[in-house]
Amino acid sequence: MSGNLVSATLRGGLFTRIVGKRLLFFQEIVSTMNEATQQAKSGADEGTVVIAEVQTAGRGRQGRSWISREGNLYLSILFRPTLDALPMIGILAGVATVRAIRTTTGSDPRIKWPNDVMLGGKKICGILVESVVQGDTVAFAVLGIGININLDTESLEDIGDFAGSLNAAVGHPVSREDLLRQLLHNLDGLYLQAMQGQSPLPKWRTMLETLGQRVRARGSSESYIGLAEDVDELGNLQLRLDSGQMITLTAGDISLSHDKQ
Ligand code: BTN
Numbered sequence: 239m240s241g242n243l244v245s246a247t248l249r250g251g252l253f254t255r256i257v258g259k260r261l262l263f264f265q266e267i268v269s270t271m272n273e274a275t276q277q278a279k280s281g282a283d284e285g286t287v288v289i290a291e292v293q294t295a296g297r298g299r300q301g302r303s304w305i306s307r308e309g310n311l312y313l314s315i316l317f318r319p320t321l322d323a324l325p326m327i328g329i330l331a332g333v334a335t336v337r338a339i340r341t342t343t344g345s346d347p348r349i350k351w352p353n354d355v356m357l358g359g360k361k362i363c364g365i366l367v368e369s370v371v372q373g374d375t376v377a378f379a380v381l382g383i384g385i386n387i388n389l390d391t392e393s394l395e396d397i398g399d400f401a402g403s404l405n406a407a408v409g410h411p412v413s414r415e416d417l418l419r420q421l422l423h424n425l426d427g428l429y430l431q432a433m434q435g436q437s438p439l440p441k442w443r444t445m446l447e448t449l450g451q452r453v454r455a456r457g458s459s460e461s462y463i464g465l466a467e468d469v470d471e472l473g474n475l476q477l478r479l480d481s482g483q484m485i486t487l488t489a490g491d492i493s494l495s496h497d498k499q
Pocket residue numbers: 269270271293295296297298299300302304311312313314354363364365366382383384385
């Protein structure tokens with residue numbers, strides 16, 4: 239059944255120029271990030287997509303693990319962007335994912351800065367970008383996307399409070415093939431635009447649920463509380479502290495939560 243995820247996606251018609259020109263499917267793999275990185279180092283073309291049914295060591299941001307069981311969507315895409323387009327990869331991935339979920343389900347997910355896709359108050363999708371830059375040149379970037387579609391998050395003690403699943407949020411089973419096809423299609427269009435200098439940032443900004451909220455941002459050593467006022471042209475969060483001072487937070491090592499007070 240699982241091998242069909244890719245073949246069914248292709249059967250449904252995948253008309254892209256870069257993303258998905260080559261699709262690799264694995265029933266079980268350590269992490270699609272590792273395989274896509276290996277592909278990149280072996281000279282694979284950009285647009286190569288690695289999809290797995292199960293990951294034995296899926297990873298998330300900040301060294302966290304990503305629970306990866308059968309029935310969900312786990313993929314990594316190899317890009318070779320310009321240095322200017324590199325910061326846009328995660329941003330365009332957020333836009334592509336929100337739009338794919340909207341088109342496939344009719345629901346309206348939002349993005350929690352920097353790039354958690356939220357539906358019904360829970361995180362249903364995570365986005366990870368890993369890149370190798372040599373001087374002024376991006377050797378490659380690997381974009382990883384994990385979407386919980388049919389994951390019983392409530393039975394998972396560690397993540398049950400904040401993680402959700404698409405089927406549960408929309409109340410019916412969602413076609414993985416349709417969602418994957420739509421996602422690859424959206425990524426292709428937005429990536430081509432970004433490489434031509436058209437930023438996905440204004441679209442992403444309208445999808446951010448974080449703006450206008452009071453949040454607590456935890457870094458590796460410090461913690462800040464303030465009003466999430468805006469994002470800058472690179473997608474960094476501009477946080478207005480209670481003192482009136484504005485600080486800029488980069489996504490790298492920050493985790494964000496609502497300030498309950
Ligand atoms: C996050 O922490 O929110 C990012 C999660 C990214 C998970 C995806 S699943 C496909 C790809 N392979 C991985 O090991 N991680 C990413």
